[in-house]
Amino acid sequence: MVNDLLIKHFPDIVDIKFTANMEEELDEVANENRDWVGVVQDFYTPFEKSLQDASLLMEKVKLAEEITEEICPDCGKPLVIKTGRYGKFLACSGYPGCKYTKPYQVKIGVNCPQCGSELVERLSKKKRVFYGCSNYPDCQFATNFRPLPQPCPNCSGLLTLYRGKLAKCTKCNYKGKLQQD
Numbered sequence: 001m002v003n004d005l006l007i008k009h010f011p012d013i014v015d016i017k018f019t020a021n022m023e024e025e026l027d028e029v030a031n032e033n034r035d036w037v038g039v040v041q042d043f044y045t046p047f048e049k050s051l052q053d054a055s056l057l058m059e060k061v062k063l064a065e066e067i068t069e070e071i072c073p074d075c076g077k078p079l080v081i082k083t084g085r086y087g088k089f090l091a092c093s094g095y096p097g098c099k100y101t102k103p104y105q106v107k108i109g110v111n112c113p114q115c116g117s118e119l120v121e122r123l124s125k126k127k128r129v130f131y132g133c134s135n136y137p138d139c140q141f142a143t144n145f146r147p148l149p150q151p152c153p154n155c156s157g158l159l160t161l162y163r164g165k166l167a168k169c170t171k172c173n174y175k176g177k178l179q180q181d
């Protein structure tokens, strides 16, 4: 979508010839065969005009919303993935009639060791990835390390990926080389 808008409103700049030509001119500037002020001026004068035109004429576009299989608990309509200032979140497709939203969660295919619900990848307030129970706040299980699908060989507890190549148990003190299968 961005590409289409750029081609429409900045046809000269997204042209391959423009890039090749500009590279050549910049080489000439670098080799001191050419004055950089003239090169930049040749570029900037028409660009400034295109920019002004685009800011007036470029249509406001809405990003397509991705529909999920999750259902709004308030009204029964499907939830959609929206992108806001702080990243992705889920919102009810019945908006503005229904204002239900919830954090975007990525399922990782591993179940919570405490309650058996699915674990999900989430972002903390400080934008760090962590893994928590989808049953939060009823279940408070969370870990900073990526949970692994295979159980601990010692206690069958939850293993997590530790330092990129070790499997570490969250229950006993087992730590071992990651088994790739």
Ligand SMILES: [Zn+2]
Residues within 6 Å of the ligand: 072, 073, 074, 075, 076, 077, 092, 093, 094, 098, 099, 100
């Ligand atoms: Zn709803």
Ligand SMILES: [Zn+2]
Residues within 6 Å of the ligand: 112, 113, 114, 115, 116, 117, 133, 134, 135, 139, 140, 141
């Ligand atoms: Zn849980």
Ligand SMILES: [Zn+2]
Residues within 6 Å of the ligand: 152, 153, 154, 155, 156, 157, 158, 169, 170, 171, 172, 173, 174
């Ligand atoms: Zn264990």
